[in-house]
Each structure stands twice: as structure tokens, then as C-alpha cells.
Amino acid sequence: MAAGSAGPQLKHVTCAIVLLPFFVTMTTSADIFLDWHVSADFNLKPVSTDQPVITINGMFPGPLINATTNDNIHVNVFNDLDDPLLFTWNGIQQRLDSWQDGVSGTNCPIQPGKNWTYDFQAKDQIGTFFYFPSINFLKAGGGFGPIRVNNRPLISVPFPKPEAEFDLLIGDWYISSYKDIRSRLNTADVPSPDWMLINGKGPYMNNLSQSYETFNVTQGKTYLLRISNVGTAWSFNFRIQNHQLVLVETEGSYVNQIELESLDVHVGQSYSVLVTANQNAVDYYIVASPKLSNATNNNTLVGVAVLHYDNSTTPANGSLPSGPDPFDLQFSINQAKSIRWNLTTGAARPNPQGMFNVTNVTIIETFILNASTATIDGLSRYSVNNVSYLIPDTPLKLADFFSNGTGVYELDAFSKNTSNANAVRGVFVASALHKGWTEIVLENNLDIIDTWHLDGYSFFVVGMGEGDWNPESRSSYNLYDPVARSTVQVYPGGWSSVYVYPDNPGMWNLRSQNLQSWYLGEELYVRVYDADPNPAKEKPPPQNLLLCGKYQPPTPPPSVSPAPNAPSSNAYAYNPHRTRSLIAMITTAICLFYIDLH
Numbered sequence: 001m002a003a004g005s006a007g008p009q010l011k012h013v014t015c016a017i018v019l020l021p022f023f024v025t026m027t028t029s030a031d032i033f034l035d036w037h038v039s040a041d042f043n044l045k046p047v048s049t050d051q052p053v054i055t056i057n058g059m060f061p062g063p064l065i066n067a068t069t070n071d072n073i074h075v076n077v078f079n080d081l082d083d084p085l086l087f088t089w090n091g092i093q094q095r096l097d098s099w100q101d102g103v104s105g106t107n108c109p110i111q112p113g114k115n116w117t118y119d120f121q122a123k124d125q126i127g128t129f130f131y132f133p134s135i136n137f138l139k140a141g142g143g144f145g146p147i148r149v150n151n152r153p154l155i156s157v158p159f160p161k162p163e164a165e166f167d168l169l170i171g172d173w174y175i176s177s178y179k180d181i182r183s184r185l186n187t188a189d190v191p192s193p194d195w196m197l198i199n200g201k202g203p204y205m206n207n208l209s210q211s212y213e214t215f216n217v218t219q220g221k222t223y224l225l226r227i228s229n230v231g232t233a234w235s236f237n238f239r240i241q242n243h244q245l246v247l248v249e250t251e252g253s254y255v256n257q258i259e260l261e262s263l264d265v266h267v268g269q270s271y272s273v274l275v276t277a278n279q280n281a282v283d284y285y286i287v288a289s290p291k292l293s294n295a296t297n298n299n300t301l302v303g304v305a306v307l308h309y310d311n312s313t314t315p316a317n318g319s320l321p322s323g324p325d326p327f328d329l330q331f332s333i334n335q336a337k338s339i340r341w342n343l344t345t346g347a348a349r350p351n352p353q354g355m356f357n358v359t360n361v362t363i364i365e366t367f368i369l370n371a372s373t374a375t376i377d378g379l380s381r382y383s384v385n386n387v388s389y390l391i392p393d394t395p396l397k398l399a400d401f402f403s404n405g406t407g408v409y410e411l412d413a414f415s416k417n418t419s420n421a422n423a424v425r426g427v428f429v430a431s432a433l434h435k436g437w438t439e440i441v442l443e444n445n446l447d448i449i450d451t452w453h454l455d456g457y458s459f460f461v462v463g464m465g466e467g468d469w470n471p472e473s474r475s476s477y478n479l480y481d482p483v484a485r486s487t488v489q490v491y492p493g494g495w496s497s498v499y500v501y502p503d504n505p506g507m508w509n510l511r512s513q514n515l516q517s518w519y520l521g522e523e524l525y526v527r528v529y530d531a532d533p534n535p536a537k538e539k540p541p542p543q544n545l546l547l548c549g550k551y552q553p554p555t556p557p558p559s560v561s562p563a564p565n566a567p568s569s570n571a572y573a574y575n576p577h578r579t580r581s582l583i584a585m586i587t588t589a590i591c592l593f594y595i596d597l598h
């Protein structure tokens with residue numbers, strides 16, 4: 001039958017098939033609306049100490065963001081603290097939209113008593129992430145919470161559906177107020193965190209813990225544990241008495257599954273592991289103990305929770321399961337090197353992860369970034385290539401938009417691969433070539449395990465080692481199946497190398513996840529610029545853009561309040577949803593019109 005003689009039903013079917021992709025994408029990305037009231041709670045006292053704890057809607061840790069790939073997330077943040085506030089979404093890539101990244105270089109802070117709404121999409125992502133307050137050292141007081149990005153139904157994951165999923169936000173904790181610690185950071189006298197909390201709770205069997213964390217399981221079932229290190233300084237080793245961990249995911253990438261007795265998790269990293277409840281139905285210890293520390297079993301720096309089998313009446317007993325020697329860095333490095341990308345498994349999109357093969361890429365540029373401490377103007381600072389980051393009053397992103405950076409920063413004023421002759425404070429913004437593969441070598445001249453995070457991307461961890469990096473170190477790189485993630489550890493005195501493909505235009509924070517180092521200057525920004533102003537590339541600023549620094553809002557007329565979302569005030573409004581719906585509607589109209597004509 002010739003197409004021209006096909007009945008209208010067939011044409012309608014053809015229309016439907018042509019239009020299906022539009023409607024599928026429209027219906028599979030849901031909108032999630034959240035209202036968050038962020039305040040300081042003085043009554044929680046997780047380890048009995050009088051101190052403020054930063055809660056969200058009264059919760060510590062904050063509420064779960066339970067999203068699915070491509071969902072649009074809208075978080076209206078009400079700042080009831082007495083400090084300016086921003087949240088960042090660790091590992092969420094903010095494709096084409098660094099305006100939502102929530103760090104000092106991209107956003108004006110939400111002032112006390114004010115609210116501001118983030119609108120972002122979990123575009124083409126899947127996995128375990130978390131959020132936290134990014135400025136003013138607030139993370140040391142809490143305010144962090146879990147993010148899950150679940151797979152869409154049409155995407156299969158490389159393991160059977162677990163019986164249940166648990167979020168484990170584990171991190172060190174100070175017994176003093178975050179404000180006290182913050183005020184001491186400008187002196188040399190900074191204490192180390194004193195406790196390890198699991199989901200905001202102190203260790204089991206410690207009489208100072210207000211409560212301890214328990215996970216209920218049924219014998220024979222398998223569970224997915226989403227573990228993040230939300231702390232400020234300590235890496236930890238995670239393990240469960242008598243149980244194996246099967247590592248499956250690393251900050252949004254599926255890995256070759258490996259069975260582990262214990263897993264090292266560094267500050268700012270996330271993993272998911274499968275645990276099968278295949279032991280006698282009693283209770284077992286779950287432990288997170290600090291690396292590079294002689295903490296004994298009953299030390300407050302050892303986090304302890306309980307794995308409770310249904311109907312168990314036997315409390316966990318015996319001694320805590322022993323982990324590797326906390327000073328054995330070779331153990332840690334070997335484990336890190338054994339974490340490999342599964343090249344054949346699916347990803348957030350319906351194609352294998354290994355489509356992105358780094359074996360044969362051409363590196364356009366190498367950054368060599370050296371972290372160290374320096375005394376500048378009599379104060380102890382952390383620096384990158386001898387430059388300690390100085391936060392300008394005007395976010396870099398705003399300056400980019402309004403004045404091409406003029407008056408706020410100078411692009412590439414500092415070297416990306418050698419240390420500045422003298423230690424200085426400065427606004428370190430490095431250019432990366434749009435879509436030019438970049439190698440970043442991170443060197444650690446500190447005596448702590450450092451971790452580095454890049455916003456906007458997953459990078460490929462191609463190598464790490466002890467001692468100095470030199471070009472010959474490249475011969476040890478794994479270019480076959482390096483894992484893609486957003487946070488990499490750098491061992492004391494050692495280096496780690498990553499490859500990144502800068503295909504996400506914007507202003508992106510590259511920082512130490514160690515809170516004290518970050519706060520005292522160990523960060524820079526990477527500017528990825530694409531000259532094409534097409535909003536299908538980088539997005540314009542959001543409608544609710546906050547102004548500050550050099551760019552102050554005009555004083556509003558006292559009584560007239562403009563209608564919210566009035567189209568005339570939408571100078572920058574760009575709504576991908578609306579655009580897609582519009583395209584779908586126009587196509588439908590054309591399609592139906594065409595049918596009527598024939």
C-alpha cells in the first residue's frame with residue numbers, strides 16, 4: 001500500500017511514532033519540589049556536647065533527595081541560620097548550568113532570613129551523591145544529606161534489585177561549635193575532629209552517644225549500602241563484622257564488582273556496596289575507623305553502628321572487626337588501583353559506559369597542581385601552586401556574565417603547572433580548552449590524605465603513587481579501564497592523575513574536600529568557555545539570579561511588587577521543559593494539519 005493511500009489511522013500512528021520520543025522524555029523526567037528550612041539546633045547534642053547542629057527541616061543529616069535520572073529538582077532553601085549559606089551538590093554535574101552549583105565562585109550567598117530556589121537536573125546521571133553547605137565552614141556543623149539518582153525503568157543496573165537501600169553518611173565531628181572552630185582557623189591552634197558519626201549518631205556502646213545507628217535486615221536478603229564520607233578531615237576504613245562487601249558503584253560509575261573485607265572512603269567520596277545477610281540471625285558491628293590514626297577500638301573517633309537481623313535477640317559481641325593497619329598506605333593504594341570501570345555495563349543512558357574510551361585520547365594540556373601550606377601575611381594558609389585562593393566579593397560567574405571577568409579576576413594569571421615563586425593570595429582561575437582532553441596531576445605536599453574534587457564532571461583516575469610525579473610516571477597509568485568519579489584521594493607526599501574532557505562549559509570549582517584546607521585557600525576555578533551563546537550549550541542565568549558584590553540589585557520601588565514569573569521580567573528565562581513542550585505541540589499541530597490535508 002502506497003503511503004499516499006494510507007488511512008488517517010495509519011497516519012495518526014505514524015504521527016505518534018514520530019512524536020513518541022518527545023513524550024517519553026517529557027514524561028520520564030519528573031519534577032521534585034522541596035522546601036528546606038535550615039537552622040541551628042542546640043538540643044540534638046549527638047555526643048552530649050552543647051553545640052549547634054545544622055539541621056534541614058529539623059533533620060540531621062538532612063532529608064534524602066530521591067531522584068531518578070533526568071529529574072528536575074527544585075529546592076527552595078530558607079536560611080534560618082545567622083550565617084550566609086549556599087548548598088552544593090557533590091557529584092551532580094549541573095550540565096551546562098554552573099549557575100546552580102552553589103559554591104562561592106558561582107552563586108551569591110543566601111543571606112540569613114532569606115530564601116532562594118535551586119533548579120537543577122540530574123542529567124544523564126545515576127548513582128550515589130550527597131549535598132552539603134559549601135561556605136563559611138558550615139559543613140563542620142552538619143547540613144549535609146544524601147542524594148540518590150535512581151535508574152530509569154528502561155535502564156537495567158548490573159545487579160539484582162536489592163531488598164532495600166540504606167544511606168550511610170559517615171564523617172568526623174568536632175565537639176565544639178563550628179563557629180568556634182572557624183574563628184580559630186586563623187590562628188595555628190586548630191584542633192582535630194574528635195568523633196566519627198554515622199548518620200549523625202555517635203558510636204554504639206559509647207555512653208556519650210545520644211543514640212546509635214541500626215540497620216535492620218532479613219536473613220538471606222541482599223541490601224545496597226550507599227556510603228559517603230561527609231566529614232571534614234579523616235579518611236575512614238569501613239567494614240561489617242562477619243560480612244563481605246561487594247563494591248558496585250563509585251560516584252555514579254559502575255565498577256567491576258569486587259568482594260572486599262573493608263573499604264577505604266576518603267573525604268567527599270561516595271560508594272555503593274552490596275551486603276548479603278548470610279550469617280546467623282544475630283547483631284553485628286558496623287565500623288568506620290580513621291586512617292592514619294592510632295585510634296583504639298573504644299576511641300570516639302571510631303564510628304560504630306549495628307547490623308540487626310530480624311528477630312535477633314543477641315547483641316553484637318566480641319571485639320570490633322579489625323581492619324587493615326591504618327598506617328598501611330600501600331593497602332589503601334592497592335585497593336584504589338583495583339577499583340576499575342566496568343566497560344561493558346550500561347550507564348545512565350542506554351549505552352555501555354566504555355563508549356568513553358580514554359586509551360587513545362590526545363591530551364591537549366597538563367595541569368600540575370601542588371598542594372602545600374604557606375604563611376602569608378603572618379597567617380597560615382593552604383595553597384595550590386603557592387597561590388592561596390582569595391574569595392572575591394563578586395562570584396566569578398557573575399563577573400563573567402556581566403563584564404567578562406573584568407574587575408574580579410584575570411584568567412590564567414597564575415601558572416597551571418608550576419608553583420608561583422612566592423606564596424600569595426589570589427583569585428586563581430585557570431582556563432581549560434572546551435572539548436580538549438586535559439590531564440590533571442595533583443600533588444600533595446601535606447602530611448594528611450588530601451582529596452580533590454572537580455565540580456561539573458566525572459574525571460578518569462588514571463594513576464596514583466607515592467613520591468614525586470614526573471613525566472615517566474605516566475608509564476604506570478591505567479588507560480584501559482580507569483574509573484570515572486568526581487573525587488580522588490592524594491596520599492601524603494604522593495600524587496594522583498586524572499583525565500578530564502571539558503565538554504561542560506561553565507565556571508567549575510576544583511577544590512580540596514578537606515574542609516580546613518579548602519576554607520584556607522586550597523582551591524581554584526576552571527573556566528571552560530564555549531563562544532557559542534546558544535542556550536542549548538551553556539544556560540543563561542536563572543530568573544531568580546541573586547546579585548551581590550559589584551552587581552547590586554536596583555533598589556526596588558517600595559510598594560509595587562512585580563507579579564512573580566511575569567514574562568516581561570524574564571529577561572534570562574529559559575525553560576528546557578517549556579521549549580520541549582512547545583516543540584512537541586508545534587510538531588503535533590503540523591502533523592495533524594498534514595493528515596487533514598491528505
Ligand SMILES: *[C@@H]1O[C@H](CO)[C@@H](O)[C@H](O)[C@H]1NC(C)=O
Pocket residue numbers: 066067068150
Ligand atoms: C525512591 O524513588 C524510587 C523510584 O521512584 C522508589 O522506588 C523508592 O521507593 C524511593 N525511595 C524512597 C526512600 O523514597
Ligand SMILES: *[C@@H]1O[C@H](CO)[C@@H](O)[C@H](O)[C@H]1NC(C)=O
Pocket residue numbers: 076115116117544
Ligand atoms: C521564596 O519562597 C517563596 C515561597 O515561600 C517562593 O514563592 C519564592 O519564589 C522564593 N524565592 C526565591 C528567590 O526562590
Ligand SMILES: *[C@@H]1O[C@H](CO)[C@@H](O)[C@H](O)[C@H]1NC(C)=O
Pocket residue numbers: 207208
Ligand atoms: C561513661 O564512660 C566512661 C568510661 O567508660 C566513664 O568514665 C563515665 O563515668 C561514663 N559516664 C556516664 C555518664 O556513665
Ligand SMILES: *[C@@H]1O[C@H](CO)[C@@H](O)[C@H](O)[C@H]1NC(C)=O
Pocket residue numbers: 214215216308311
Ligand atoms: C529495627 O528493628 C528494631 C527491633 O526489632 C525495631 O525496634 C526498629 O523499629 C526497626 N527499625 C526500623 C527502621 O525498621
Ligand SMILES: *[C@@H]1O[C@H](CO)[C@@H](O)[C@H](O)[C@H]1NC(C)=O
Pocket residue numbers: 157158255256257342343344345346
Ligand atoms: C560488567 O557488567 C556486565 C554487564 O552488566 C556484567 O555482566 C559483568 O559481570 C560485569 N563485570 C564485572 C567484573 O562486574
Ligand SMILES: *[C@@H]1O[C@H](CO)[C@@H](O)[C@H](O)[C@H]1NC(C)=O
Pocket residue numbers: 293294
Ligand atoms: C601511632 O603508632 C605508631 C606505632 O606505634 C607510632 O609510631 C606513631 O607515632 C603513632 N602516631 C600517632 C599519631 O600517635
Ligand SMILES: *[C@@H]1O[C@H](CO)[C@@H](O)[C@H](O)[C@H]1NC(C)=O
Pocket residue numbers: 296297298299
Ligand atoms: C579502651 O581499649 C583499650 C585497649 O583496646 C583498653 O586498654 C582500655 O581500658 C579501654 N578503655 C575503656 C574506657 O574502655
Ligand SMILES: *[C@@H]1O[C@H](CO)[C@@H](O)[C@H](O)[C@H]1NC(C)=O
Pocket residue numbers: 218219310311
Ligand atoms: C520473626 O518472627 C516473626 C514472629 O515470630 C515471624 O513471623 C517471622 O517469620 C520471623 N522472621 C524471620 C526472618 O525469621
Ligand SMILES: *[C@@H]1O[C@H](CO)[C@@H](O)[C@H](O)[C@H]1NC(C)=O
Pocket residue numbers: 241242280282283284314315316317318
Ligand atoms: C555473640 O555471642 C553469642 C553467644 O553468646 C554467639 O552465638 C554469637 O555468634 C556471637 N555473635 C558474634 C557476632 O560473634
Ligand SMILES: *[C@@H]1O[C@H](CO)[C@@H](O)[C@H](O)[C@H]1NC(C)=O
Pocket residue numbers: 343354357358359360480
Ligand atoms: C579502547 O580503545 C583502544 C584503541 O584506541 C583499544 O585498543 C581498546 O581495546 C579499547 N578498549 C575497550 C574497552 O574497548
Ligand SMILES: *[C@@H]1O[C@H](CO)[C@@H](O)[C@H](O)[C@H]1NC(C)=O
Pocket residue numbers: 360362
Ligand atoms: C589512535 O589514535 C591515533 C592518532 O590519533 C590514530 O591514528 C589511531 O587510528 C587511533 N587508534 C584507534 C584504535 O582508534
Ligand SMILES: *[C@@H]1O[C@H](CO)[C@@H](O)[C@H](O)[C@H]1NC(C)=O
Pocket residue numbers: 404405411
Ligand atoms: C573575555 O575574556 C577572555 C579571557 O580573558 C578573552 O580572551 C576574550 O577576548 C574576552 N572577550 C571579550 C568580548 O572581551
